[in-house]
Amino acid sequence: MCGVKGLGVRGWLLLGLVTVVVLAATGVWNPFPALWDWVDRSKPISEPDVVWQQRVGGTPRSVTIAGDTVIVEQRTRIEARRLTDGTQLWERKADWSAVAGSGRTSVVAVGKLLDKGYEVLDPVSGVTRRRDDRAVAVWTYRNLLLDAYCVRATDCTLRAWDPRGTAPLWSAFLPGVHSGVLADNPELLGTRRLDANRIDDGVAGPEPVPPLLGFPVDGRVHVVDTATGRVLQNVEPGRDERLAVVGGRLLRIAATSQDGNCYFVITAVDPATGQQVWRRSGINLRTADSAGCAQREDPQGARNVLIGVAPDGREAVLDGYDGRSLQVGAAGEKLLAVDDRYAVVRSADKGSLLGRELSADRTRWTRPAGGRSGAALTPYATVITEEKPSRLIAVDPRDGRVLAELRTPANALAVGPNGMIIGEGREIGYVRWGAGSAGVPPPAGGDGGPVPDPGDTWRPPSDQGSCGPKRELCVNGS
Template sequence: MASGGGWRGYAVCAGVVVVVLATTGVWNPFPKLWSWIDRSEPIAPGAAKWQAKLGGTPRSVAIADDAVIVEYRTSVEAYGAGAGVRLWESDADWSAVAGSGPNAVVVTGRLLTKGYQVLDPHTGTVRRADTTATAVWTYTNAILDLHCGDAGCELTAWDPRGGDPLWRVPSPSPGFVLDGDNPDLPGTRPLTGSQIDDQIAGPAPMPALLGLPDDDQVKIVDTAAGRLVQTVEQGTRQRVAVAGGRLLTVTGRARDGTCYYRVVATDPPSNDPVWQRDVNLRTADDGSGCRQDRDPVGGGDVVLGVDPVGRQVLIAAHDGRELWHGVEGERVLAVDDRYAVLRDADGSTARGRSLARGGAGWRRSIGAGAQAALTPYAAVLVEPKAGRVTAIGPGSGAVLAEVRTTGKPYATGPGGLVLVSGRDLAYVPFAVDRAG
């Protein structure tokens, strides 16, 4: 008993000594001990070029040129895509990428604080700063910001790396606050899945027309001319969206226990219809009394609808052309303004389709519950039950990367795919020789 008590006494003394040495900075074994306990398993074994342990769970991940930008709740940091070396870190409540390739920048800001900063993605240095903007939108070819004061608001467009405005548009103050990065505007929303991050495609080009919400009105801005061209009213059973350089007004009418929808496309400032058709753009939930509370699914010049018998249809927003009309059971897994990823009626096959050329493209067997996303660089397929993520050339069907993984796809760039699992991030390079 005495011997056992002595050993316990020595252990307590040793523990006290270690704590004292650690707190005084003389010697601290705890970080190494914790790193040994907290070792990460590979989330993309055999495929990842590198994997990094993050400082927290990321809110978003984006690729800016050859840097991987990770956004947390109160900070943002960058890793080099080549070796996974951390490049810089900055305090911020939100971040977004604008520009593309060497022209890319990182835009950051604080919640409930006016202004933003434009950072170099490789060094984190400030290229331009603003102290009065309330909201910022980021695109591959522009940064838009909104400034509001007692006399009204002003929308300003900037080149991502430029220091002089491209144009300014005066606008009345909106009926509610637009703040932070990329607040929703009347347009289209991407079609992805729960196992794929909504922002995987990264920034899109600035559309030809923008809609600024203002209570029951929408202000339409021509971004090429830099001027306000129209103000439209939005009824209680209407949804206004901007797509393909057209203003789409969706009107729902309740009759015979269901809702019937009419879509009218105009070319602002004219109110004359460019095209119109009876189609459900899925802007309302069933049983909502035809009250529409969300934007149509699509991308660029393409919107996804459902015909009166429940078959899905893809429509060119610019001229109303039918780009694809499915048979019963066929579904669109992902769509942008160039391609669509379609699922066959039996759910066993995914296929790509070029919306410009029409006709069938690549085909691939998929498991139950497969999801997809389209990005400028790859069509990304996720098969949750198989634990497999595949990146495919959206036009050619060539396999750019295929990996068994527990990670969720968060971002793509010209050279690879980013996967995140908890606090682990992995970069999977594409097979460049098979890209297309």
């Protein structure tokens, strides 16, 4: 007893450490994982705090909300997490992933670089729903999944699938695919979106499939009708032309150099008939660089609209289907984001952001802004970034109502019906609409529920019809 009493503080600590090691080694009790979690606990990535915050296995390359799950693509693996609490559901070794479908009908396509084929997984369970061992490219949309396989370099087949389907909806011949074995969503000839600091390019998730897609193959453009699989056009651009497929039209953009300036002419063709349907001159679509007017870029825009610069320097939004000017900005205004419903504009004095409705060409909301503000439009929210101090703000695109306002240096990674995923490094967190926004209630439907997608349901009242919102799917206008 005297020996035990004489151990002293150091002796007791050593005895306690030996006891803990023995208990851990025998499996009776192991405090070390919990202790390490406490030491390594992450600080909150925003104020107010997020609903949940998790550290993923690697720095995300993309994050997508797929119904009740969050799909996180990393360099060599894909993981799925539960949207409600962030717990991991499954993990898969893969080099790329892409989400198709929407809500609870979503699926996840995964594959390996330089290997043909891919798998279609259920986002909740990770179970393989369909497997393909021939495809060299995959394109994913809210309502369609496309893939292509080639028996020879000049003999390829493009196929369309319902995201959860087991048999192709249609197939079409293409004399090649501009991808090699290049994983998901190889570039097609359409528009390029405006970007913003701290907002991921894929923040809106998969888009609805356009009525027509332009596949570049060996210097030519093959225009495919996504409803039927018909190849409507096989066009070679002229020497001064760049081709783009926007809003159900094939655009021929000519840029010629004269007197030290570039002069632009846009001609829109109906691919079903080959007939010209509209023509605009003097609008710079920012496809050319300053060296000899060579056009190396797709026009800026989104969905069915184009962004151009008028001769007087004002930015304009054009309807790709009929060439109408949907909005012409005031002198000094800067267009930050656009889709075929709304636009976000920074005022000439850089002190305000304006949310505008394109169909009526009117301002729906205004809010203060800094000179380095950025913005992105998604079907469910307009996301705004501010610097000094760093903030992320989500507002309703219809009226500017604040859905979430966060003091955070994190990036906006994905937006869903009821909230968004933000991230910094390996940390990601979920922000539910209403958090930190003076009690604004979340939309009806619950997390991952069947909330209507305004990006799919919006239609100009005068253009509704059985052939598409602007009759772009009709043949010969019938």
